[in-house]
Amino acid sequence: MRLNADALTCQRGGRIVFRDLSFEVPAGEAIQVVGRNGAGKSSLLRLIAGLVRIEAGELRFEGGDPEAPIGEQAHYCGHQDAFKGALTVAENLAFWTAFLGSGKPGDTSGAALGRLGLDHLADLPASYLSAGQRRRLALARLISVRRPIWLLDEPTAALDQASQQVLAEIMAEHLAGGGLILAATHGPLGIPARELRIGEPG
Numbered sequence: 001m002r003l004n005a006d007a008l009t010c011q012r013g014g015r016i017v018f019r020d021l022s023f024e025v026p027a028g029e030a031i032q033v034v035g036r037n038g039a040g041k042s043s044l045l046r047l048i049a050g051l052v053r054i055e056a057g058e059l060r061f062e063g064g065d066p067e068a069p070i071g072e073q074a075h076y077c078g079h080q081d082a083f084k085g086a087l088t089v090a091e092n093l094a095f096w097t098a099f100l101g102s103g104k105p106g107d108t109s110g111a112a113l114g115r116l117g118l119d120h121l122a123d124l125p126a127s128y129l130s131a132g133q134r135r136r137l138a139l140a141r142l143i144s145v146r147r148p149i150w151l152l153d154e155p156t157a158a159l160d161q162a163s164q165q166v167l168a169e170i171m172a173e174h175l176a177g178g179g180l181i182l183a184a185t186h187g188p189l190g191i192p193a194r195e196l197r198i199g200e201p202g
């Protein structure tokens with residue numbers, strides 16, 4: 001599998017964010033998207049996820065499912081963690097597992113909660129979670145449903161050292177299993193990654 005971006009241009013609010021951006025991500029590789037504030041790192045991840053329109057250029061996912069949009073073969077973890085505060089931690093993850101996995105049988109959400117150290121909080125309403133716990137719940141989706149492309153926007157934000165280590169292990173396992181990762185971050189990612197710098201003048 002390989003994600004190919006060819007001369008991508010992204011426009012938001014009538015202004016060009018980046019243009020002619022080309023790169024490729026082979027299976028088993030992580031890309032760290034870096035650049036100044038406003039360079040378009042989040043926009044790039046959202047564009048790959050299918051949440052922002054491609055203004056020009058082309059995005060292809062070789063070896064993926066030709067029938068499915070790339071966004072449906074990707075996990076997108078953005079800045080905002082999408083949960084219903086009144087539902088418990090376990091209920092929120094069960095919802096996302098069914099939704100993202102198209103309701104396929106085999107509930108892997110219990111194991112995912114354990115891996116992210118949330119099993120003792122499973123029955124707590126999500127609104128009671130701390131910032132780092134919320135982020136861990138968002139990341140639990142990555143392993144409760146298997147998708148080859150991971151698009152992670154500042155994934156280590158709010159995570160303590162131990163949780164950053166768990167995330168690094170999960171990412172390394174995903175790469176070892178032939179997955180791809182694009183992560184936008186200002187800090188270290190915790191795994192070997194190739195740098196993709198965007199938004200530089202010229």
Ligand SMILES: Nc1ncnc2c1ncn2[C@@H]1O[C@H](COP(=O)(O)OP(=O)(O)OP(=O)(O)O)[C@@H](O)[C@H]1O
Binds near residue numbers: 013036037038044184
């Ligand atoms: N919904 C939107 N409508 C219009 N413009 C937007 C929208 N979202 C982002 N932008 C603009 O797109 C540009 C790129 O924003 P983006 O969030 O992708 O940058 P970033 O590199 O992720 O920044 P940061 O490091 O601050 O997170 C910015 O100039 C921003 O103002």
